[in-house]
Amino acid sequence: MKKILIQLDTDSLASTFDRVVAVDADVDELFSYGGITPENVVPLVHGAIFTRGPQDLKNTAIFLGGSNSDAAEAVLSQVQQTFFGPMRISLMFDPNGSVTTAAAAVLSAGKHLDLSQSKSVVLGGTGPVGYRACQLLARSGGQATLVSRSEEKAAMAAKKINDMGYDGKVTPAACSNEEEIIAIANDSQFLLASGAAGVQFLSEEQLISLTNLKVAIDLNAVPPVGLGGIDVMSKAKEQGNIITYGAIGVGGLKMKIHKAGVRQLFKSNSQVLETETLYELGQELI
Incomplete structure (x- = not known):
C-alpha cells in the first residue's frame, strides 16, 4: 500500500521546501493544500481517515506547516479534535521549520x-x-x-x-x-x-x-x-x-530530523511529532 503524506499549510501556497523534503523522505504520494484554517480542515481530515481501514491508516499521514506558528497551532488543535477512536492518522507539526x-x-x-x-x-x-x-x-x-x-x-x-x-x-x-x-x-x-x-x-x-x-x-x-x-x-x-x-x-542536522520525522510517521497511525518527540528523534541521529 502506498504511503500518502497530506501537506496542510496555513499559507495560501503550500511550501515547496516541505514538498521537496517529503519527496526526499520517500513518500509515495504527496497531496498538498494551502490556505488551511480550522474552519476548512475538517473535510480534509475526514477524507484522510475514512478512505482506508483502521489497520491501513498507518500508511496515511499529515504534515502541518505554514509561516504563522499560531495559525498552525490552531489547525493542529482542530485536526486532533477531529480524530476519534481508531480513526486517526499520525501527524508532524513543523511550521516554517521552527520545530x-x-x-x-x-x-x-x-x-x-x-x-x-x-x-x-x-x-x-x-x-x-x-x-x-x-x-x-x-x-x-x-x-x-x-x-x-x-x-x-x-x-x-x-x-x-x-x-x-x-x-x-x-x-x-x-x-x-x-x-x-x-x-x-x-x-x-x-x-x-x-x-x-x-x-x-x-x-x-x-x-x-x-x-x-x-x-x-x-x-x-x-x-x-x-x-x-x-x-x-x-x-x-x-x-x-x-x-x-x-x-x-x-541546517544539516535540521534536515536529517525533518526527513526522519516524515519517515517515522508511517510506523503507526497514532503519533504526534512536535517539539519533544522530534527532539528525541534527533538525539538518535547524532
Missing part, C-alpha cells in the same frame, strides 16, 4: 555542553524557533533566559514554558540594545540568536568579549547575521574561545 530547527540548534549545543548544568540565553525568544529552543533547554534541566524586545511577551512565553513542569527554568528578559544583551549574556555558556532577518544583536568584537561563553549559534542565513563574525556555514568552528554554528551549519 526541527530549534531541535537541531539545541542538540548541536549539547554536543559541547552539559545543558543541564549550563546557563543559556536565547535572543528572539518569543519567535517560533526561539520559544521552542527555550522549551527544549528547560526540558534538558538547564537555566535559560528568554530575551525579547517586549517585556510582556517575554514574561508570557516564559510562564507558558515554566508551567509545563520541566526541571529547568526559563527567565524572561527585555533587551533593546547591545549593552543590555551583553549584561545578560556575560555569564552564560550558550548563546542562541534566533531573531528576525536583518537584525544584528552583537558585533564579532562584542561576541568574543563574553569570556564565559562556550557555544554560540546564529540561525540567520540572511546578512547581516545576528551574531557578528559567525559564517552561515560554520559548524563547530572555533571563533576565539567560542565554538560557533551558523544557519547552514545547523
Whole structure:
C-alpha cells in the first residue's frame, strides 16, 4: 500500500521546501493544500481517515506547516479534535521549520555542553524557533533566559514554558540594545540568536568579549547575521574561545530530523511529532 503524506499549510501556497523534503523522505504520494484554517480542515481530515481501514491508516499521514506558528497551532488543535477512536492518522507539526530547527540548534549545543548544568540565553525568544529552543533547554534541566524586545511577551512565553513542569527554568528578559544583551549574556555558556532577518544583536568584537561563553549559534542565513563574525556555514568552528554554528551549519542536522520525522510517521497511525518527540528523534541521529 502506498504511503500518502497530506501537506496542510496555513499559507495560501503550500511550501515547496516541505514538498521537496517529503519527496526526499520517500513518500509515495504527496497531496498538498494551502490556505488551511480550522474552519476548512475538517473535510480534509475526514477524507484522510475514512478512505482506508483502521489497520491501513498507518500508511496515511499529515504534515502541518505554514509561516504563522499560531495559525498552525490552531489547525493542529482542530485536526486532533477531529480524530476519534481508531480513526486517526499520525501527524508532524513543523511550521516554517521552527520545530526541527530549534531541535537541531539545541542538540548541536549539547554536543559541547552539559545543558543541564549550563546557563543559556536565547535572543528572539518569543519567535517560533526561539520559544521552542527555550522549551527544549528547560526540558534538558538547564537555566535559560528568554530575551525579547517586549517585556510582556517575554514574561508570557516564559510562564507558558515554566508551567509545563520541566526541571529547568526559563527567565524572561527585555533587551533593546547591545549593552543590555551583553549584561545578560556575560555569564552564560550558550548563546542562541534566533531573531528576525536583518537584525544584528552583537558585533564579532562584542561576541568574543563574553569570556564565559562556550557555544554560540546564529540561525540567520540572511546578512547581516545576528551574531557578528559567525559564517552561515560554520559548524563547530572555533571563533576565539567560542565554538560557533551558523544557519547552514545547523541546517544539516535540521534536515536529517525533518526527513526522519516524515519517515517515522508511517510506523503507526497514532503519533504526534512536535517539539519533544522530534527532539528525541534527533538525539538518535547524532
